[in-house]
Amino acid sequence: MKQFTSIHDVENVEALIEKALFFKQNPIHSYLGERKVLGMVFFNPSLRTRMSTQKAAYNLGMDVIALNAGADGWAIETKDGVIMDGDKPEHINEAVQIMSSYCDLLAVRTFAGLQNRLADYSEAILTKFIQLSKVPILSLESATLHPLQSLTDMMTIRELDIKKPKVVLTWAPHPKALPQAVPNSFLQWVTKSDAEVVVTHPEGYELDIQFSQDCKIEYDQNKALEGADIVYAKNWSSYSAYGHILSTDRSWTVTKEKMALTNNASFMHCLPLRRNMIATDEVVNDSVVINQAGNRVWAAQAVLNELLNYEKENQNINEQGRFAYR
Numbered sequence: 001m002k003q004f005t006s007i008h009d010v011e012n013v014e015a016l017i018e019k020a021l022f023f024k025q026n027p028i029h030s031y032l033g034e035r036k037v038l039g040m041v042f043f044n045p046s047l048r049t050r051m052s053t054q055k056a057a058y059n060l061g062m063d064v065i066a067l068n069a070g071a072d073g074w075a076i077e078t079k080d081g082v083i084m085d086g087d088k089p090e091h092i093n094e095a096v097q098i099m100s101s102y103c104d105l106l107a108v109r110t111f112a113g114l115q116n117r118l119a120d121y122s123e124a125i126l127t128k129f130i131q132l133s134k135v136p137i138l139s140l141e142s143a144t145l146h147p148l149q150s151l152t153d154m155m156t157i158r159e160l161d162i163k164k165p166k167v168v169l170t171w172a173p174h175p176k177a178l179p180q181a182v183p184n185s186f187l188q189w190v191t192k193s194d195a196e197v198v199v200t201h202p203e204g205y206e207l208d209i210q211f212s213q214d215c216k217i218e219y220d221q222n223k224a225l226e227g228a229d230i231v232y233a234k235n236w237s238s239y240s241a242y243g244h245i246l247s248t249d250r251s252w253t254v255t256k257e258k259m260a261l262t263n264n265a266s267f268m269h270c271l272p273l274r275r276n277m278i279a280t281d282e283v284v285n286d287s288v289v290i291n292q293a294g295n296r297v298w299a300a301q302a303v304l305n306e307l308l309n310y311e312k313e314n315q316n317i318n319e320q321g322r323f324a325y326r
């Protein structure tokens with residue numbers, strides 16, 4: 001695997017899930033990453049992604065440099081052709097080339113701006129990283145996808161060991177407009193697994209058809225939840241009325257009563273989760289979210305291991321022990 005930005009970069013999804021499960025049992029299995037540096041650049045906040053990916057890198061013997069662009073590093077201008085007379089002193093065109101010269105793998109988190117659908121769905125910033133980096137790129141959530149989360153989700157569902165589970169992705173209310181990255185990515189992965197997938201949301205919250213085409217859409221949340229084995233809750237803002245909040249209807253909050261409609265389903269969420277908006281305290285306390293978040297380490301380790309392996313196999317290591325990635 002020469003980069004990890006979506007499921008399309010993964011040659012064998014099944015093998016990657018198995019590798020993540022393997023690392024959970026054998027965390028310190030390889031030192032493939034010894035003397036290698038993972039750079040992590042954050043344009044947006046992170047708790048799980050940052051800590052779990054760092055831990056995963058350490059398990060492989062890597063060193064990590066993490067930079068919060070605009071907080072502990074210069075704010076980075078990402079658009080071409082602008083007169084840089086504002087508050088961003090650094091341009092992405094230099095920054096990525098330079099950061100990638102210091103690192104062996106480069107990871108980036110960049111959320112959707114939710115102002116311009118075309119710009120977000122063209123993955124302008126992630127694409128810049130891919131084009132300008134000398135080393136493999138790893139997405140830590142981009143404008144439209146969150147593949148590390150989805151790999152973790154698949155691993156967590158696998159651990160539940162349910163034959164052809166009914167998986168329900170439900171929209172839930174939230175005070176802020178959030179990206180569609182987590183639900184888009186989840187559907188991209190879960191529809192490739194052996195599961196019956198139902199998406200439920202209020203009208204106007206339809207996701208981009210490229211992600212929802214292989215699942216059933218059910219506008220009645222109670223109906224959707226009937227017989228569910230897994231309930232995956234997430235808020236997202238509208239795709240059609242791009243970036244807008246169309247509903248804050250708290251009748252969509254996942255409650256104990258709603259969970260009672262399911263087949264004793266496991267409740268999942270990527271976190272952070274706003275309690276008693278997305279789901280009630282009772283539902284969160286009785287969920288698999290802690291194991292799910294814990295699995296982020298093993299998913300990240302499987303991905304880092306694949307990226308390191310690719311380089312090793314392609315023998316692109318130069319005299320300095322650095323990858324000479326093209």
Ligand code: SN0
Pocket residue numbers: 141176178179180181182270271272274
């Ligand atoms: C992000 C999202 O894509 O929805 C990251 C999830 C892994 N979530 C948020 O930004 C939540 C912010 C909030 O105010 O609750």
